[in-house]
Amino acid sequence: xxxxxxxxxxxxxxxxxxxxxxxxxxxxxxxxxxxxxxxxxxxxxxxxxxxxxxxxxxxxxxxxxxxxxxxxxxxxxxxxxxxxxxxxxxxxxxxxxxxxxxxxxxxxxxxxxxxxxxxxxxxxxxxxxxxxxxxxxxxxxxxxxxxxxxxxxxxxxxxxxxxxxxxxxxxxxxxxxxxxxxxxxxxxxxxxxxxxxxxxxxxxxxxxxxx
Numbered sequence: 001x002x003x004x005x006x007x008x009x010x011x012x013x014x015x016x017x018x019x020x021x022x023x024x025x026x027x028x029x030x031x032x033x034x035x036x037x038x039x040x041x042x043x044x045x046x047x048x049x050x051x052x053x054x055x056x057x058x059x060x061x062x063x064x065x066x067x068x069x070x071x072x073x074x075x076x077x078x079x080x081x082x083x084x085x086x087x088x089x090x091x092x093x094x095x096x097x098x099x100x101x102x103x104x105x106x107x108x109x110x111x112x113x114x115x116x117x118x119x120x121x122x123x124x125x126x127x128x129x130x131x132x133x134x135x136x137x138x139x140x141x142x143x144x145x146x147x148x149x150x151x152x153x154x155x156x157x158x159x160x161x162x163x164x165x166x167x168x169x170x171x172x173x174x175x176x177x178x179x180x181x182x183x184x185x186x187x188x189x190x191x192x193x194x195x196x197x198x199x200x201x202x203x204x205x206x207x208x209x210x211x
Contacts, residue, residue, distance in 0.1 A: 002123045002145050006190060007042055009035040010100075012061040017149055017190055019142075020048045021121025028052045028120050030140065030149050031062040031192065032069055034100070039065070040072075051120050055079040055108070056151025057137040058087035060094040062192060067104035076109040078118055081129055084136025086166060112138050128179040132172020133160030141183060148199075152192040154180065156201075159208045160192075176209050 005018040010033045018039075020027035027048040032039055043050055050073055055063050057080045066077055087094070091105045112118070114129040118140065125140040130153045137160075139150045152160035154176055162169040180189075185200025203211050 002142050002147070004147065004190070005042060005046065006196075007035075007039055009033050009038060010061045010064070012098075013193060014061040015190055015192055015194075018042060018046070018048070019120070019123065019125075019149075020046065021123045024121035025049055026051050026121035026123075028054050028118070029069070030054045031056055031151060032065040033061040033063065034065050036065050036068055036072070039069075050075055052118070053077045054118060054125075054140060054149075055084075056139060056149065056153075056192070057134040058084040059134065059152070060091065060098060060100050060103070062151065063088075063106075064091075064100060064103045067106040070106065077106060078110045079108060079112040079127075080134075080138050081113055081131070081136035082111040083131065083166075084134050086136070087134055130172075130175035130179050132162060132168050132170075132175050134164070135166040137175075139179070141187075146184070146187045148180070148183065148187055148189040150180065150189045150191055154189065154202060154206075154209070155191045155193065156195050156197040157206055159206070173209055 001022045007016045009016045014033045017030040025048045112127045116127040118125040128139050130137050133152045141148045187199045
């Protein structure tokens with residue numbers, strides 16, 4: 001069985017998430033944007049072992065601590081989609097624009113695409129390619145738990161910004177309707193910022209993507 005813990009990090013209060021396997025205690029960290037000491041303290045408290053970093057996209061508040069975590073723990077990075085190399089290359093500009101401390105760029109060990117799977121312990125996550133907020137955004141879905149980590153694709157009552165370079169609102173809305181809605185109304189999702197919700201709630205009330 002998969003468990004999870006949300007850890008808001010950085011001044012942007014980005015929802016970094018720990019997923020772990022009950023049976024093996026193997027874990028992944030999704031979108032470690034910063035505050036490594038806080039993340040590792042939670043890992044220690046939970047008695048789990050980090051084996052991978054998973055990235056939904058390469059905006060700094062989601063991916064900024066990746067290189068430092070790799071250096072500390074010698075773990076691998078999976079994701080995002082290769083189209084987000086664009087944003088990794090812009091790390092220096094992102095640091096200057098958003099006032100983050102300097103961080104190192106990184107090279108994912110594995111780019112992800114539609115239909116890929118990510119494994120840790122006895123857990124398998126399905127990968128869906130959901131561009132629009134960034135050109136290489138992906139989301140992670142655990143079927144048995146009916147739980148998705150959607151990064152900045154969808155929020156409770158809103159959707160991801162599309163005014164950044166290579167953003168597109170039409171593409172983002174298509175990603176949501178074509179990839180997320182078919183997973184089912186009962187699916188809970190962890191957004192990149194803010195509270196959790198369900199796809200069904202968003203189909204009923206979200207002004208950007210409601211039915």
